Amino acid sequence: MWCGSDDAGEPVWHVLATDKTSTLCGVDKKQEWPPGSEPTDRHCFPCMRAFQRTMQKTS
Numbered sequence: 001m002w003c004g005s006d007d008a009g010e011p012v013w014h015v016l017a018t019d020k021t022s023t024l025c026g027v028d029k030k031q032e033w034p035p036g037s038e039p040t041d042r043h044c045f046p047c048m049r050a051f052q053r054t055m056q057k058t059s
Contacts, residue, residue: 024050
């Protein structure tokens with residue numbers, strides 16, 4: 001997981017792709033939030049849907 005911005009610039013948690021430089025929704029990972037200072041409990045819905053589809057394929 002990586003805390004980045006959504007389309008509106010608000011902080012959300014994204015699911016990182018296996019390359020660890022992009023997210024499942026296609027956002028490039030550009031910055032790190034300082035450890036322990038993640039400002040949200042919101043999650044990126046496109047990332048979560050992609051993660052759910054992936055998990056359903058593996059079960």
